[in-house]
Amino acid sequence: MRHFVDLSRFTKEGVKELLAAAEEMVPRARDGLDLARGKILATLFYEPSTRTRLSFEAAMLRLGGSCLGFADARASSVVKGESLADTTRTVDKYADIIALRHPAEGAALACSFYAGVPVINAGDGGHLHPSQTLLDLLTIKSELGRLEGLNVVLVGDLRYGRTASSLALALAPFKPRLVCVAPEGLELPPHVVRRLRLELGTAVEETTDLAEAARVADCLYVTRIQQERFFSTDDYLKVKGSYVVDRRVAALMPPGALILHPLPRRDEVAVEVDEDPRARYFAQMHYGVPARMALLALLLRLIPREVPSREVKGEELALPCPNPRCVTASEEYLKSLYTPLLDREESLFAELGERKRYRCLYCDYEVAV
Numbered sequence: 001m002r003h004f005v006d007l008s009r010f011t012k013e014g015v016k017e018l019l020a021a022a023e024e025m026v027p028r029a030r031d032g033l034d035l036a037r038g039k040i041l042a043t044l045f046y047e048p049s050t051r052t053r054l055s056f057e058a059a060m061l062r063l064g065g066s067c068l069g070f071a072d073a074r075a076s077s078v079v080k081g082e083s084l085a086d087t088t089r090t091v092d093k094y095a096d097i098i099a100l101r102h103p104a105e106g107a108a109l110a111c112s113f114y115a116g117v118p119v120i121n122a123g124d125g126g127h128l129h130p131s132q133t134l135l136d137l138l139t140i141k142s143e144l145g146r147l148e149g150l151n152v153v154l155v156g157d158l159r160y161g162r163t164a165s166s167l168a169l170a171l172a173p174f175k176p177r178l179v180c181v182a183p184e185g186l187e188l189p190p191h192v193v194r195r196l197r198l199e200l201g202t203a204v205e206e207t208t209d210l211a212e213a214a215r216v217a218d219c220l221y222v223t224r225i226q227q228e229r230f231f232s233t234d235d236y237l238k239v240k241g242s243y244v245v246d247r248r249v250a251a252l253m254p255p256g257a258l259i260l261h262p263l264p265r266r267d268e269v270a271v272e273v274d275e276d277p278r279a280r281y282f283a284q285m286h287y288g289v290p291a292r293m294a295l296l297a298l299l300l301r302l303i304p305r306e307v308p309s310r311e312v313k314g315e316e317l318a319l320p321c322p323n324p325r326c327v328t329a330s331e332e333y334l335k336s337l338y339t340p341l342l343d344r345e346e347s348l349f350a351e352l353g354e355r356k357r358y359r360c361l362y363c364d365y366e367v368a369v
């Protein structure tokens with residue numbers, strides 16, 4: 001494991017190893033360790049954050065290391081027009097590991113191509129948020145005692161809420177039943193649904209009936225409508241408040257279920273639900289520090305553990321990625337890279353009379369060639 005940009009690049013065994021390392025860090029997260037003395041974490045945050053940045057920094061400090069970075073790119077040379085590649089080349093002279101949050105989809109992968117040190121994806125636009133997913137998996141496993149075969153209900157902005165796509169893809173090897181409840185236009189991106197169904201064989205249901213979905217939930221994962229990704233306030237106002245988990249919805253849920261939320265919340269989980277013992281979103285934050293301590297320690301090779309991952313190679317095609325939010329649209333020097341879709345999918349597409357399909361290596365958008 002050289003970088004940590006996408007949890008779905010790990011095998012199921014790899015994800016289990018990451019979780020085992022995170023579990024080992026749980027009791028050590030309070031007292032601290034002296035593992036990373038002399039090591040420096042750079043947190044490069046081009047988008048706002050409270051939990052992710054502070055918990056990465058807390059994790060590095062608890063490991064005995066140090067931190068530097070910026071919490072607002074407007075105070076960096078980015079405003080002078082510096083590319084992500086050049087900023088990366090600069091920071092890797094000052095730090096041993098980088099945690100990057102960036103609005104462009106695929107930014108962390110692009111950063112990893114220019115970094116001589118490990119890169120962690122701390123959120124790349126509406127695409128993925130794998131360190132959040134690791135802590136979500138750790139929360140679910142710790143609180144429910146298992147990950148296999150769960151009924152997971154994803155609620156809210158599943159289109160731009162990167163934590164939802166990230167969790168859905170990472171859970172896939174554990175054979176969940178995914179029930180998606182989203183306002184119109186904010187459903188899971190079609191390429192994510194296709195990948196879940198066709199490549200990963202995951203049962204994905206889509207419904208607008210939150211009450212019905214809540215009745216079967218082992219885990220209700222609620223997300224905020226990502227107002228910052230909307231092009232107009234009117235569009236946001238049309239979907240604001242579409243789904244609210246309140247006391248009435250919680251009353252329908254099974255007794256041992258979990259209500260999770262990556263936070264910050266707006267109105268999608270009513271404050272009255274905080275008192276419900278199944279509401280574990282504040283406990284969820286508690287798992288962020290050990291999960292990130294494990295990631296830092298593994299990437300810096302401070303703890304011995306083999307984490308099996310899959311090598312995903314890109315093929316250069318003279319075809320710009322059609323996703324306007326892809327990092328290749330804003331960082332124009334990047335080459336377009338794609339992976340061909342798997343044989344099983346190809347034959348399915350052939351049956352549908354479609355052409356050969358490729359997936360953008362950066363943002364996972366699919367294109368037909």
Ligand code: NCD
Binds near residue numbers: 051162163224263264
């Ligand atoms: C999430 C994010 O940034 O994607 N927050 C987090 O990292 N805990 C969710 C959100 O902003 O809604």
